[in-house]
Amino acid sequence: MLSKRIIACLDVRDGRVVKGVKFVDIVDAGDPAELAARHALSGADEIVLLDITATHEGRGTLIDTVRRTARRLFIPFTVGGGIRTLGDAEAVFEAGADKVSVNSAALRRPELIGEIGSRFGAQAVIVAIDGRRNGDHAEVFVEGGRKATGRGVVEWAREAEQRGAGEILLTSMDADGTRAGFDCELTASVSDAVQIPVIASGGAGNAAHFSDVFLRGKADAALAASIFHFGIADARVLKEQIARDGVPMRLPC
Amino acid sequence: MIAIVDYKAGNLTSVVKALRAVNAHVTVTEDPEAVRRAEKIVLPGVGHFAATQFLAERGLKDAIADRIKAGVPFLGVCVGLQWLFNGSTEAPDVNGLGAFDAACARFDEGRKIPHVGWNALSVREDSRLLAGVPTGSFMYFTHSYRAPVIHDTVAVTEYGGHFTAAAERENVMGVQFHPEKSGVMGLRILRNFVELPC
Numbered sequence: 001m002l003s004k005r006i007i008a009c010l011d012v013r014d015g016r017v018v019k020g021v022k023f024v025d026i027v028d029a030g031d032p033a034e035l036a037a038r039h040a041l042s043g044a045d046e047i048v049l050l051d052i053t054a055t056h057e058g059r060g061t062l063i064d065t066v067r068r069t070a071r072r073l074f075i076p077f078t079v080g081g082g083i084r085t086l087g088d089a090e091a092v093f094e095a096g097a098d099k100v101s102v103n104s105a106a107l108r109r110p111e112l113i114g115e116i117g118s119r120f121g122a123q124a125v126i127v128a129i130d131g132r133r134n135g136d137h138a139e140v141f142v143e144g145g146r147k148a149t150g151r152g153v154v155e156w157a158r159e160a161e162q163r164g165a166g167e168i169l170l171t172s173m174d175a176d177g178t179r180a181g182f183d184c185e186l187t188a189s190v191s192d193a194v195q196i197p198v199i200a201s202g203g204a205g206n207a208a209h210f211s212d213v214f215l216r217g218k219a220d221a222a223l224a225a226s227i228f229h230f231g232i233a234d235a236r237v238l239k240e241q242i243a244r245d246g247v248p249m250r251l252p253c
Numbered sequence: 254m255i256a257i258v259d260y261k262a263g264n265l266t267s268v269v270k271a272l273r274a275v276n277a278h279v280t281v282t283e284d285p286e287a288v289r290r291a292e293k294i295v296l297p298g299v300g301h302f303a304a305t306q307f308l309a310e311r312g313l314k315d316a317i318a319d320r321i322k323a324g325v326p327f328l329g330v331c332v333g334l335q336w337l338f339n340g341s342t343e344a345p346d347v348n349g350l351g352a353f354d355a356a357c358a359r360f361d362e363g364r365k366i367p368h369v370g371w372n373a374l375s376v377r378e379d380s381r382l383l384a385g386v387p388t389g390s391f392m393y394f395t396h397s398y399r400a401p402v403i404h405d406t407v408a409v410t411e412y413g414g415h416f417t418a419a420a421e422r423e424n425v426m427g428v429q430f431h432p433e434k435s436g437v438m439g440l441r442i443l444r445n446f447v448e449l450p451c
Contacts, residue, residue, distance in 0.1 A: 002372045121299040123395040250371040250391040
């Protein structure tokens with residue numbers, strides 16, 4: 001049976017992990033390569049590296065970071081943040097990423113999805129959508145959730161699929177940072193609207209929240225940016241707890 | 254030396270890296286002569302079945318067929334496995350190698366397509382490629398088309414019915430999943446291939 005995926009996310013600025021994880025016996029808790037390898041070892045099903053470097057100079061550092069991180073990883077590895085052109089994507093793939101995640105740039109120029117997909121395959125393109133509720137519908141936001149676009153989340157997810165996206169990474173801006181649980185309703189509405197897998201993000205606070213977004217939210221995967229902040233030793237323990245709720249997990253891992 | 258055949262369909266970085274991690278000497282090539290000189294051949298693939306047309310156009314298909322006949326170990330990954338079959342409904346005008354006498358088809362509707370993520374294998378114990386890989390091992394898949402279960406199937410996976418996750422007949426081998434992305438067990442499979450006698 002196809003298992004649901006737990007994806008560990010590393011937020012990276014200027015080559016350093018800026019938030020996320022704290023392992024007791026790790027030499028350098030801010031090194032993305034070391035942390036990614038550690039996550040993979042502890043049972044994460046995939047790694048996402050999200051570059052939040054704001055400056056142009058930082059982009060060169062990113063490619064080096066991707067290369068160093070990919071060298072030790074033998075599970076799927078996605079890189080997102082600031083990928084605006086096919087050239088940006090090519091550089092990241094060449095450095096060892098398996099997938100890229102595009103967000104604002106795809107909204108500005110949706111052809112980008114198809115351009116990356118036809119060169120590297122649809123499976124290599126994740127469209128990231130930041131959604132915020134507005135009454136009974138959810139609206140797409142860009143620029144880290146600061147700017148409204150007027151587009152509906154479900155409608156944009158459908159278009160992204162038609163344009164060749166391989167997966168949707170859906171972040172609920174309302175739930176993000178609350179640790180009160182994922183927005184299962186929003187996740188289910190997107191998952192029902194598209195055939196491609198949907199990765200849920202935003203709001204994880206405990207293992208039950210993950211079970212909930214898989215069972216009720218119909219998510220195919222869930223992003224865990226900081227699962228280790230709330231007292232869970234590693235991905236394996238998290239997955240064992242989720243599996244007890246009847247969710248198929250890759251175990252042993 | 255293992256020849257990794259580059260047919261311009263996607264990113265070969267991961268396959269190269271994983272084979273090197275299990276101590277293989279590899280060369281990435283689109284030159285049929287380099288393929289003929291190789292001790293082993295790997296045909297990776299992410300992308301569309303139509304991309305395999307490149308193999309016939311560049312003389313790579315003949316080179317691979319000749320070497321397979323000569324007993325050289327061959328491993329196809331993802332589309333590289335599907336290419337070992339007669340063809341695929343993804344590109345009906347493009348012929349596969351026909352080493353396995355069946356055709357690939359799209360997953361039936363009624364579930365998410367593509368099939369993306371970690372799914373378990375049921376393994377036939379006489380497989381050389383899957384030696385040491387127990388039934389229940391999870392591998393990473395990403396595909397919309399799949400090969401049916403045939404006589405030479407050595408591992409099946411369930412997704413709306415069983416399909417061929419791995420096939421093997423003497424020196425001809427293929428896997429639908431991505432061993433280069435399947436953690437320790439995936440590397441085990443690549444090591445098995447690398448360590449096969451030439």
